[in-house]
Amino acid sequence: xxxxxxxxxxxxxxxxxxxxxxxxxxxxxxxxxxxxxxxxxxxxxxxxxxxxxxxxxxxxxxxxxxxxxxxxxxxxxxxxxxxxxxxxxxxxxxxxxxxxxxxxxxxxxxxxxxxxxxxxxxxxxxxxxxxxxxxxxxxxxxxxxxxxxxxxxxxxxxxxxxxxxxxxxxxxxxxxxxxxxxxxxxxxxxxxxxxxxxxxxxxxxxxxxxxxxxxxxxxxxxxxxxxxxxxxxxxxxxxxxxxxxxxxxxxxxxxxxxxxxxxxxxxxxxx
Amino acid sequence: xxxxxxxxxxxxxxxxxxxxxxxxxxxxxxxxxxxxxxxxxxxxxxxxxxxxxxxxxxxxxxxxxxxxxxxxxxxxxxxxxxxxxxxxxxxxxxxxxxxxxxxxxxxxxxxxxxxxxxxxxxxxxxxxxxxxxxxxxxxxxxxxxxxxxxxxxxxxxxxxxxxxxxxxxxxxxxxxxxxxxxxxxxxxxxxxxxxxxxxxxxxxxxxxxxxxxxxxxxxxxxxxxxxxxxxxxxxxxxxxxxxxxxxxxxxxxxxxxxxxxxxxxxxxxxx
Amino acid sequence: xxxxxxxxxxxxxxxxxxxxxxxxxxxxxxxxxxxxxxxxxxxxxxxxxxxxxxxxxxxxxxxxxxxxxxxxxxxxxxxxxxxxxxxxxxxxxxxxxxxxxxxxxxxxxxxxxxxxxxxxxxxxxxxxxxxxxxxxxxxxxxxxxxxxxxxxxxxxxxxxxxxxxxxxxxxxxxxxxxxxxxxxxxxxxxxxxxxxxxxxxxxxxxxxxxxxxxxxxxxxxxxxxxxxxxxxxxxxxxxxxxxxxxxxxxxxxxxxxxxxxxxxxxxxxxx
Numbered sequence: 001x002x003x004x005x006x007x008x009x010x011x012x013x014x015x016x017x018x019x020x021x022x023x024x025x026x027x028x029x030x031x032x033x034x035x036x037x038x039x040x041x042x043x044x045x046x047x048x049x050x051x052x053x054x055x056x057x058x059x060x061x062x063x064x065x066x067x068x069x070x071x072x073x074x075x076x077x078x079x080x081x082x083x084x085x086x087x088x089x090x091x092x093x094x095x096x097x098x099x100x101x102x103x104x105x106x107x108x109x110x111x112x113x114x115x116x117x118x119x120x121x122x123x124x125x126x127x128x129x130x131x132x133x134x135x136x137x138x139x140x141x142x143x144x145x146x147x148x149x150x151x152x153x154x155x156x157x158x159x160x161x162x163x164x165x166x167x168x169x170x171x172x173x174x175x176x177x178x179x180x181x182x183x184x185x186x187x188x189x190x191x192x193x194x195x196x197x198x199x200x201x202x203x204x205x206x207x208x209x210x211x212x213x214x215x216x217x218x219x220x221x222x223x224x225x226x227x228x229x230x231x232x233x234x235x236x237x238x239x240x241x242x243x244x245x246x247x248x249x250x251x252x253x254x255x256x257x258x259x260x261x262x263x264x265x266x267x268x269x270x271x
Numbered sequence: 272x273x274x275x276x277x278x279x280x281x282x283x284x285x286x287x288x289x290x291x292x293x294x295x296x297x298x299x300x301x302x303x304x305x306x307x308x309x310x311x312x313x314x315x316x317x318x319x320x321x322x323x324x325x326x327x328x329x330x331x332x333x334x335x336x337x338x339x340x341x342x343x344x345x346x347x348x349x350x351x352x353x354x355x356x357x358x359x360x361x362x363x364x365x366x367x368x369x370x371x372x373x374x375x376x377x378x379x380x381x382x383x384x385x386x387x388x389x390x391x392x393x394x395x396x397x398x399x400x401x402x403x404x405x406x407x408x409x410x411x412x413x414x415x416x417x418x419x420x421x422x423x424x425x426x427x428x429x430x431x432x433x434x435x436x437x438x439x440x441x442x443x444x445x446x447x448x449x450x451x452x453x454x455x456x457x458x459x460x461x462x463x464x465x466x467x468x469x470x471x472x473x474x475x476x477x478x479x480x481x482x483x484x485x486x487x488x489x490x491x492x493x494x495x496x497x498x499x500x501x502x503x504x505x506x507x508x509x510x511x512x513x514x515x516x517x518x519x520x521x522x523x524x525x526x527x528x529x530x531x532x533x534x535x536x537x538x539x540x541x542x
Numbered sequence: 543x544x545x546x547x548x549x550x551x552x553x554x555x556x557x558x559x560x561x562x563x564x565x566x567x568x569x570x571x572x573x574x575x576x577x578x579x580x581x582x583x584x585x586x587x588x589x590x591x592x593x594x595x596x597x598x599x600x601x602x603x604x605x606x607x608x609x610x611x612x613x614x615x616x617x618x619x620x621x622x623x624x625x626x627x628x629x630x631x632x633x634x635x636x637x638x639x640x641x642x643x644x645x646x647x648x649x650x651x652x653x654x655x656x657x658x659x660x661x662x663x664x665x666x667x668x669x670x671x672x673x674x675x676x677x678x679x680x681x682x683x684x685x686x687x688x689x690x691x692x693x694x695x696x697x698x699x700x701x702x703x704x705x706x707x708x709x710x711x712x713x714x715x716x717x718x719x720x721x722x723x724x725x726x727x728x729x730x731x732x733x734x735x736x737x738x739x740x741x742x743x744x745x746x747x748x749x750x751x752x753x754x755x756x757x758x759x760x761x762x763x764x765x766x767x768x769x770x771x772x773x774x775x776x777x778x779x780x781x782x783x784x785x786x787x788x789x790x791x792x793x794x795x796x797x798x799x800x801x802x803x804x805x806x807x808x809x810x811x812x813x
Binding site for chain 1: 573580590598601790795
């Protein structure tokens, strides 16, 4: 079956199964992440107190770890939640926000990937390069790296190293499980002018990962969802509307996403 | 006087008195809670550092305690703020978000209701059942329980036990002070697809509680306000608009709420 | 050159230089602050873990310290970040949210201004009066003080005392470096019905401060930007739209701001 049809069916699975997606995430975009999971058809829950994360993740279908506003306390909780997720066979989706910007972030991500088996890592090109031990051009939490064939090679190697799916998002997106590579060309550049579109993409990937064991496919589904929503959001903008309305319409378009949108609009091609 | 007229007048009271509503709440929906209090005509203040909550609550007209993203530190602050509110005669509105999902949440809510005299507890049916010591079907912070006559009985008993108002929200809403019972049938099911509509309802209840000692009435006013806003928000949606726009329009419609809306649109009936 | 032309050019500088603006801010309005910095053309980064703030601020063009939801831990991080910013010659913009509401807030602001050289302090009239050691009529984090010639005198003295720019925002705005005084009459009263418009103004000031050493000018640019966006947002409201849509349109109008808007719409006059 073609990928575009497979991810279309995954959308319906989300609507039917309504997966609970436990987040340990940042306070900047937590509201957007919760709303986008709901818009897709999942149930979000945000909980990062160390004393409750093991219990919470045990009832979840997927765990999203996003280090956007990490603290000493939440990092401990992330490790605890991640290990419990592993024990229970719950997929862990990691968003290494701003790795490379500070050594705390770099070390924390390394600690997580060493101690927790992650199913998917979703980041921008700079974050993925830094995770691979390379230098990268970053600006705070934003990437200044192009997505090209070298980036593709790095992603494939990293996927093999950690035996997980790597999802690199940017002007183009690269999804790889270390064997297969899928390039996605959906999306719109205005997505980079709204905070949290990366975090929201990770949450979408986590929601799809809650209904299938094929994390390569759920990653494609999540990234294409955001891309399609971004395209439609942009097209619907009227005169006098800017990035504020665009942000609202991203959620709108996730909530209105149909199988048909995937079948007709997905710009995915496997290498 | 009919309830619909009484709550209509309460709205005007809020606009005139502009009550300060101190929140100890979660980081996921804090922005929405602040904006909805402002939209109604109150003044929100969010402060949860233990060292300042007593001073802050002392100048407030109502205290909202929402355990949505509780931590060891904020729970201490909640107890401190709650006790000070009791001392000063300031109403305490409790939102036991996700009670039952983890033992930390269940124990925290019990600790709060044992140590602090609460005026109103606002939750979904699952949360209220768990608070009553019963089993309930929950999914993270979402209820999978129907609102029916058994639920009504549980709410009445709980209201008597804690000598407070219990506000159960869902497809229908039950407000009871242990003697009177009011059923509300405003609202729209899309409200469950936006994060924080429960939290915002609690904040609205808190805002009305800041201008009257009748917490049964202020609870009805808060829940009807959200119901009316949800109905109007849904009706105003155009083709291509989904849950993102709906969320914005909830705030819009709270800010535009009039006495006439209450008098003509309230679907309240006392049992 | 006229001020309106100078600030117009500063807007283009922001678009070209894309300054990284490090925030230690509150969880209530962090998302809005991040989105407004992006909308203007800057890059926001929010990081408040003590162990990473020095590294993060070292790569930034400006530091915004906002005490809206201060905790014992974040105050330590604020001092650390502020001192490092001083060491590196990076401007520090302080928003003393709610100073006077609690002694913790008052003492924290005093500690910051004593230990850190701040370039700009942006607050409402009550906050500025309290910082000047005077009594003021506040309600939680909201000011109940008029902006008048006495306020202007207080601002000028405070600017001289701390050798910084003081930006007082309200119905009218006062910007002063202790010598020059600029009055701004842009804006709309609906801005006070949305949470975070003060915080966002501070973030805008910080973004402009990231591209010039003239902090008097960057403060005027930031406050005029918010004023123009508020005016346009209000004008664009249709029947049935309220404070929710208004908030979205503030971000829209910041993202659409042009040099022409400044040249034609700025209502600035130096005293």
